[in-house]
Amino acid sequence: MRRAVCPGSFDPVTNGHIDIVSRASQLFDEVIVAVGVNKSKNRLFSPEERIEMLRTACEEFPNVQVDGFTGLLTTFCQERDVSAIVKGLRAFSDFDYELQMAQMNSKLAGVETLFMPTSPGYSYVASSLVKEVATFGGDVSGLVPGFVLDRLTAKLAGPRTE
Numbered sequence: 687m688r689r690a691v692c693p694g695s696f697d698p699v700t701n702g703h704i705d706i707v708s709r710a711s712q713l714f715d716e717v718i719v720a721v722g723v724n725k726s727k728n729r730l731f732s733p734e735e736r737i738e739m740l741r742t743a744c745e746e747f748p749n750v751q752v753d754g755f756t757g758l759l760t761t762f763c764q765e766r767d768v769s770a771i772v773k774g775l776r777a778f779s780d781f782d783y784e785l786q787m788a789q790m791n792s793k794l795a796g797v798e799t800l801f802m803p804t805s806p807g808y809s810y811v812a813s814s815l816v817k818e819v820a821t822f823g824g825d826v827s828g829l830v831p832g833f834v835l836d837r838l839t840a841k842l843a844g845p846r847t848e
Contacts, residue, residue, distance in 0.1 A: 688713075690770040690800070693720040693759050696736050697729045698834050699743050700816055702808035706774035709802060711747045714770070719744060719752045720762055730817055730841055743831055760795035771799045776809050817842075 692707050696719075710717045719740050723733040731739070733754050740752040755762040759771065771791060773784050781801070788799030804811075811829050820826045820838055827835055 687715045688770075689716045689718070689766065689768045690714040690772050691718045691720045691759070691763055691766075691768045692772045692774075693722060693755075693762075695722050695724075695727075695729065695813070696740055697731050697813050698736070698816065698830060698838055699739050700808070700811050700813055700830050700834075701828070702774065702776075702804055702811040703813075704743050704831070705805050705808055706772065706802055707744060707750060708747060710772040711750050714772075715749060717747070717750045717772070718766060718768065719750060720759065721752065721754045722759075723754045723756045731837075735837070739834055739837065742833060758794070760791050760797055763791075763797045764795050769797060771797055773799055773801055774804050775801050776804050776812070 690710055690713070692710055694703065696703055707717060707719055721733060721736050721740060729736070737752055737754050744750045744752060762768070763771065771788070773788075775781055775784060784799070784801065791797045791799060816826050816829050817838070821842055826838070830838065
């Protein structure tokens with residue numbers, strides 16, 4: 687079975703993330719969306735909220751599952767017999783960092799990384815930018831699924847979750 691992982695923080699999940707997962711699901715028998723959980727980082731959404739939103743966003747893909755992980759991604763891959771990591775690249779600036787990570791992951795665990803260019807319509811979309819624009823009242827409705835927009839709007843109107 688060809689199994690891949692699409693890792694990220696997904697804070698929040700964007701249409702760009704879903705596009706990469708969708709395309710990866712067509713290439714692999716199974717895709718695991720791996721939500722990085724780092725308690726020391728200040729996220730808008732809790733790990734449980736991010737996992738829940740991703741599960742809803744990926745419902746239409748029967749060969750996609752969502753799980754959280756802490757620690758090294760390579761350990762997560764080894765524990766689940768994953769041989770490939772799929773990473774979306776928006777711009778050349780992403781490539782520089784991701785190439786170093788790919789080489790480290792290969793050295794640590796023999797896990798290959800496949801770089802997938804984002805679809806042109808999502809090349810500028812980043813979770814951090816979505817949050818920033820939404821914080822100042824900008825329209826991000828075309829950048830995230832509707833249910834994520836609802837949660838984002840509610841979260842920004844209320845107290846922040848650590």
